[in-house]
Amino acid sequence: MVNKKSNMYQNWLSHREIKKSCYKEYINNILVLNHSEIIDSAVNELKNAFDKIEDVKEIQNICEDEKEIIGDKFIKLYIEQNDKLINEGYEITYSKTDDKKECISICANDDNGILYGVFALLRLFEQNYDFKSKEIIDNPKKNIRIINHWDNIDGTVERGFAGSSVLFESCRNKDIMSEVMNAIGGIAATNEGLRKAFNDEYTVASDLERINDYARMLSSIGINGIIINNTNVHKEETYLIDDKISIVKIISEIMGRWGVKTYLSINFASPITLGDLQTADPLDSDVIKWWKKKAEYVYSVIPNLGGFMVKADSEGRPGPFTYGRNHADGANMLASAISPYGGILIWRCFVYNCRQDWRDHTIDRAKAAFDCFEPLDGQFLDNVFLQIKNGPMDFQVREPIAPLLGTMDKTNKLMELQITQEYTGQQKHVCFLVPWWKDILSTPTYANNIDNNVEQRINGIAAIVNVGNDENWTGHFLAQANLYGYGRLAWDSNISSEQIVAEWIKLTLGNNPLVMKNVSEILMNSWETYEKYTSPLGIGWMVSPGHHYGPDVDGYEFSPWGTYHRSDNKGIGIDRTLESGTGYAGEYNEPLKSLYNNLETCPDELLLFFHHVSYNHILKSGKTVIQHIYDTHFEGFEAVKEFISKWEELEGEVDKGIYEQTLERLKIQFDSARDWRDQINTYFYRMSGIEDKKGRRIY
Amino acid sequence: MVNKKSNMYQNWLSHREIKKSCYKEYINNILVLNHSEIIDSAVNELKNAFDKIEDVKEIQNICEDEKEIIGDKFIKLYIEQNDKLINEGYEITYSKTDDKKECISICANDDNGILYGVFALLRLFEQNYDFKSKEIIDNPKKNIRIINHWDNIDGTVERGFAGSSVLFESCRNKDIMSEVMNAIGGIAATNEGLRKAFNDEYTVASDLERINDYARMLSSIGINGIIINNTNVHKEETYLIDDKISIVKIISEIMGRWGVKTYLSINFASPITLGDLQTADPLDSDVIKWWKKKAEYVYSVIPNLGGFMVKADSEGRPGPFTYGRNHADGANMLASAISPYGGILIWRCFVYNCRQDWRDHTIDRAKAAFDCFEPLDGQFLDNVFLQIKNGPMDFQVREPIAPLLGTMDKTNKLMELQITQEYTGQQKHVCFLVPWWKDILSTPTYANNIDNNVEQRINGIAAIVNVGNDENWTGHFLAQANLYGYGRLAWDSNISSEQIVAEWIKLTLGNNPLVMKNVSEILMNSWETYEKYTSPLGIGWMVSPGHHYGPDVDGYEFSPWGTYHRSDNKGIGIDRTLESGTGYAGEYNEPLKSLYNNLETCPDELLLFFHHVSYNHILKSGKTVIQHIYDTHFEGFEAVKEFISKWEELEGEVDKGIYEQTLERLKIQFDSARDWRDQINTYFYRMSGIEDKKGRRIY
Known part of the structure; x- marks a missing residue:
């Protein structure tokens, strides 16, 4: 309990x-x-x-x-x-x-x-x-500051690492659910009804209280919107705009009291899935009518609904491509339906071919979103917001910014970050992401030839949250700082990482100077440390397929997901240059285009994302690529040891439960970092045959 | 249906x-x-x-x-x-x-x-x-000729590739089950009762008929024993010797009419799991009493039960090691309990450390069974039979024989084969295993300094079956030939592969000469073809972890399962020699020991199982190792193309359903063989940097 x-x-x-x-x-x-x-x-x-x-x-x-x-x-x-x-x-x-x-x-x-x-x-x-x-x-810098939940009604959370869903867990027990529904008077819930549900002695009250506590957390850091269900809308969740709408109603009532608007992920094929039509073609008049009627119904029950979010034509999800329509056709049809009620339509740009052939070096997943959406600029309605991931791939520990962020001036854009640590240690590893997010937000895009950065290019910000029903909310206690920091940055990206860390530690663990110092050092070094012992120089993806935890250098190398490292016994990296590669670098505005395209100017930390180079290539740091791989992997592991020492100094200085639980996770991180170090170093030592200059043990 | x-x-x-x-x-x-x-x-x-x-x-x-x-x-x-x-x-x-x-x-x-x-x-x-x-x-050459089912009561089949369980599927519906139980009069089932169940109009009758049809199949090829449940005995299956014994009774009655004895896989920790005792220590007097009473009960219900099978101290299963006892202590205690009723106790030798550290090159999974069991020779009771896998690892497409087969003269031994194609294409690929099994059975062991082969060393034979409730029984229609062939070989290992193939084709597809010729060519070349396009020269294990289908060269390389290839940019293979390796070769009798231990005499097809060699090492075939890898992978893929051509010539000559279904599987095999070819060749080309002499396309 x-x-x-x-x-x-x-x-x-x-x-x-x-x-x-x-x-x-x-x-x-x-x-x-x-x-x-x-x-x-x-x-x-x-x-x-x-x-x-x-x-x-x-x-x-x-x-x-x-x-x-x-x-x-x-x-x-x-x-x-x-x-x-x-x-x-x-x-x-x-x-x-x-x-x-x-x-x-x-x-x-x-x-x-x-x-x-x-x-x-x-x-x-x-x-x-x-x-x-x-x-x-x-004043908030952006007026859309949203959290995305990838929660399913059955209580599971896709890429969730902190227990079951805080939102839907209480819906799992049908008896409890119907008690609540009675208490709040069905879908015509009144606030009186909700109060009754809270005050009565229902078991469920505590579950609803938890939703309330969560809404309060979000509100405290300035979050004003929540997409409550998984972007992959499965069959059951399709009914959240139908006979399961009561669940949405309950959550939205609670969220609303804290100034948080509720949004729904919807299934583009709902007219078919709900059994009413044979098509979901966005230009079909019956489909248009169907969605208008559906929007009318949904807003009659939940007048303050923020809107809908759609993942279409992506990773098996249905979308307009099925009907030979483009994504503006798809988005605008839905946006029109909810426009009369003030709703917005959030449309994800995570569209790529996930069945590509690794043998074909001309296909480049990194180019996919730009190729799909850029030509549609100016065609989207005013209440459509494209949700664009920060990078062109998928939340790797480091990626260049998504080129779409530097274009599409006539289109509303949200940037999507990932607080849940899918690729960054899954809340078993400490990885404080705020420095990375600040890096992204401050990256210049040079759109329209001026030095405007990502933060200036976007109309709002969204992030997949790291919360579940674990007692500490986020699995790893220190991962609370990521949620806190996301909210603070979404409100004002000028706040420094150091200030965020200081605030969070003081509010959470108190003012003890040793605690402030050590926890701050751990957090501030954790993202760089994670990067060091995992995949090097911007290459990404050396994770175990499917679950994405732990090393597997070749795990995605021969898969249809479009994510490679292309290592051989001479070198490593993806050639994305204009001259000899996929041409992806050409999607950036100058001077970024030249910066990345040119081997001499490309920053070390993104080198292998843009170039295939020899293991003996000399980095700007003066080291060879292979020596950099060895050094960072040894250093990253040592840094984790340091984290443990620093944390162990806090025994007796912080809450005992927090101390022990966090120490346990740090030890898991220690073992995993050792696996990363040894597997990556061994792989590249075997491949390159080049000895570590420092003669350290490589297996 | x-x-x-x-x-x-x-x-x-x-x-x-x-x-x-x-x-x-x-x-x-x-x-x-x-x-x-x-x-x-x-x-x-x-x-x-x-x-x-x-x-x-x-x-x-x-x-x-x-x-x-x-x-x-x-x-x-x-x-x-x-x-x-x-x-x-x-x-x-x-x-x-x-x-x-x-x-x-x-x-x-x-x-x-x-x-x-x-x-x-x-x-x-x-x-x-x-x-x-x-x-x-x-006369049968061996009087124990057993089939092992890895079936669970819920109808799933571990490593099953032909649908759900033919044995337990009918038990999934509780209503149906209780109808049957009523019909046959509960556990005191009589043959009258069974006949009633068959003749009445119960839905379930057809399921029982299917068990009957299956028993007939087994009997027709001389199989006289069946272990009906998974060797990994989970919680529910532990109750097959308790309140779920009725299920066993039904199956055993049906099997008995066809001369097939029923055996049960049991959970070594049953006294604990069933809630009666706090220990399963085989030398504890309460445990001994518990099993004696349990055996008395089980045999009172099923007097003709063949006996028990146990997988102990293996891959997470409980066993005598928990109590500081050895495997003779464990096996003998159980064997004593069932001995009064004529039961035999089958004890698996698949015991190894599945949590080993890949960094430590001194541990060798191949040595584990020998190290555990050989010292116990002479200590097992007469009704104990050790079940030893054909090779030291786990049913790879080729392995040397298990060294245990050449020793333990004072112990009863069964050899375990795998009909279900876990590592040989999972009944999506055609892979006729009889030539391989004949190879194993005829391998000399030189036990006691005489030229006695594996077949002469064993008291019986067992195999994990490839059957499920698919209409064609085996998923791939051509995989029926493996079951047929296993039974024929178990009866008499002198029958030639060609004769088995000819019999099976005539009986199954008829006498048409073109059908005889083409199907025979496909079957007879299929195992060698599968070996060619998968992992080379006896190295094994380059499969996707977990499900074991499709290529993943490094899939097990850094895992705790003890299965490696140790490739680097200079060479490949595991050194298992006495001088510089793990010493595994020393577990064989001379002259096998020297044959394998010596790089000059070790057969090509097992070279990388015993030796780490350079890619430029010249094989007995005259080719280098790397050229052998390239050539076999191109050849194997071409052979699959040939299979398709040969099969397509049979359109109109064989049953339409069989024709189409088999063609579909051959096409799946084609795609998969292409993946194998390209991933293996690419991996080793990248590693070695050595060009294919024939200049073929490597990606």
Whole structure:
């Protein structure tokens, strides 16, 4: 059973540090000038924090009129049209009232702004921020900040490494589900009904509470959208827009109270799967009518639904290609259907041939998304958003940016990241991804010949989440920092990795300097370490096929998935140049095109993604490729040893449960890193026959 | 639905050719001097054959007295103590009676002899054998001729490639099962009860009929034992000696009518799994008592049970090692328990460390069985039979013989073959294994310094069967020939592969000379062809891990299973010599030991099993190792093309269903052989950098 009082469950929202804050007296008095479900959540959060101040035994004073303030310090929440703010932004100001009371106020244009302001305020209280020095104006850089769940109704999570689904687990028991449905009055659920479900003594209440706790987590880091089901929509999940819509309703009600909009992954072939039509052709008038009617129904039940997401013509999913239509035809038809209700249509660009022949060196999976979508620029409706993975392949530890991000000016774009560590150690290894994401967001695209980076090119951001129903939410406790960091970056990509790490450690593990130092060192070095002991120089893919954990150099080499290393006894790498390779480098804007295309200028860390080179090729670092492989693999493994030493220094300094669980994972990482080191080094030693200059043991 | 009238279902027992036989008139009159359930089965088989003679519209005359013979030709079946015969043997004689009637008689010492004689007689009738020239005396060379099923109660078959279990499929539906149980009167099943189950209109009857049809098939080729459940005994199957014994009872009753004894795979930890004891220590007095009582119970229900089989301390199975006991302790305890009832205890020797470290070149899985069992020679009870795989590894397309076969003179030994094509194309590829099995059986062991071959060293033979509930029984129709051939060889290993092929084709596809020629050419070349396009020179194991289908050169190279190729850019092979290797070669008797140990004398086809050599090493064939790899892989693929051509010539000459289904499989084999060719050649070309002398395309 999950212990909801445990520190690992409480995550960065324990408010444990609040009692040490110099601002704690402010929390005694809350002046709330506006009311809504979302503002209620914000006020509740202040109540939560108040409850953590153990030496305060009074009752928190929450009032609607300044006259009712009791002490001389208070917090004020109010909505006001404020030109410095955009939607969801907030302003935090310190002031003195006429009667000398000290007030910290949160002002926003809307409910979400108040909620985000409260979370920020508590974060700052716990860090003893100096509010008097200057006001805070904090607007989100992007207004779409979404989490993708690859959760299935049966509770399984595709590429999930933290237990079963936090969203659907409670739906597995039909009896429990129908109890809830009765409690909330079926699909015509009211908030009264939901409250009843929470307050009654149903077993299920705790499951719904968990969804609520999760919504609170998302909200606390500024996430405002959630796609609740797997992008691969299987048969059962197709019915989420049909007779299983009650499940969506329940989740969306809970999420809505925290300012998080619910979205649904849908099956492009729904008109067929649900048994109504013989076709899903997006230009067929019956299909168009079918989706219009379906959208009308779905929005009648869930008026605040964010919209639909579709993975089409990809890895076996149905799509417009079946009917000789293009992806604009497919996306626009659906977008039209939900447009009257304010819904948006998110369309994934992960389209490639997953049955290609490894013998044919002219096909290049890296080119696929660009080739499919770039010619369609300008054809998508305004409420269509293309969701583009950060790189051209699939969430490898390092990839160049997707060339689509530097083009398609007339199309809305979301960038898709992966928080769940599918290819980065599956939450058995510590791998803090924020430095990598910052790297991506700040990469220049040179679109329209100006130095605009990825962050400037996108209308929003999405990521596949790493959460499950494990007590610590993320399997590896330290993986919580990835979720935290994703939210913080999605809100404002200018926040530094170091600041994110510092915030997360303080809020989660407390202010102990040794803990701050060691955990920060582990996190900040973990992504680079993972890269070192796994596949080198941007080549990627040396993982076990299927599950993607652990080394298998040739695992994908002769498969139909289009992912190779092309090593032989002379060299390694994929030639993607314009002259002798697949021409992929040509999909970038200049000067990126030349930078990558040219062996002399291509950065070391992406060298093998773009070039096939000899093992004796000298890198910019001055080392040969083969010596780089040996060195990084030995170094990466040593770094994991260091992580363990650093963590072991924290025994007694951090929560015992967290300490032991994390140590256990670090030891798993140690064994796995050793496997990686030895298998990669052995493979390339056997291939190249070149000795390690340092004479270390290669098997 | 399975069509039981189809030619593929009827297999070699259609008796279609009987109507062309010059002996067909004999079948009109059957004189039966003895009676039993088994002899009833024999007589029924003659009735079956009679029904196939379409132009005879009379009623077959079955009588007990020579005076009742109507025509002038008849068949006589009788039991008589005959010194030329051993148990299960039979004599077939042509004679004339005093009143000038022509008689072909089958004489045997026992019921099984009569049954086997009848099947032989029909086979010979269909081939127009000349009975007048000389009498036939046919004694089995081994009296244990067993089939192993790796079937689970849920209907799945481990390493099964022909559908679900023929034995347990009917047990999957609980309602049907309980109907049958009622019909046959629970565990106290009588033959009356069984007949009722057959004759009533239960859905399940057809499933039981299928078990009956299968028992008939086994019997027709002389198989006299069947282990009905998976050697990996999972939780549910542990209950086959407990409250699921009724299932065993049903199967054993059906099998018994065809002279086939039923055996059970048991779980060594049954006393714990069934919840009675805390230990399964074979020297613990409670455990000893528990098994004695269990054996008493099992034999009270199934008095004719053949015995138990155990896989212990292997691949995660429990065994005596858990309690610090050896395998003689484990086997003898169980053997004692079943000895009072005439049961035998079959103990598998597939014991090795499946968690070994690939970095450690001193561990050698090939040595494991010898190291474990050889020191125990003389310690096993008389009713214990060690079941030893033909080779030291695991059913690769070629292995040297298991060294255990040349030692342990004081221990009963069964040799284990694999009919199911786990590593030989999984019944998607045609791979006729009889030539390989004959090779194994005729290999000299030089035990006790005499030239005695494997066949002379063993007390019986066992094989994992390739049968499932596919309409054609074996997935690939041509794989029927492996089951047929196994039975024929188990009876008499002197029969030639060519004779087995000829018999099978005639009985199954008829006498058409083109069919005889082409099918025979395909079958006779298929094993060598499979070897050519898969892993070379005895190295084995270049298969995809887990499922074992298709190429993956490094699939097992860095795994804990102890199976390697150790290729680098200079050479390939495992050094198992006494001087510089693991010393495995030393487990053979001289001169085999020197033959294998010595690079100069080691046969090409096993070279890489025993030696690590350079790619430029010159084979006895005069080719280099690398050129041999290239040549065999190109040749093997071309041979598959030839198979397809030869098969396509048979369109219209063989049953349409068989033609099409087999062609489909041949095309799958074609694609797979191409993958093998290209992946193996590419891997070694990349590794070695040595060009193909013939300049063929390597990718």
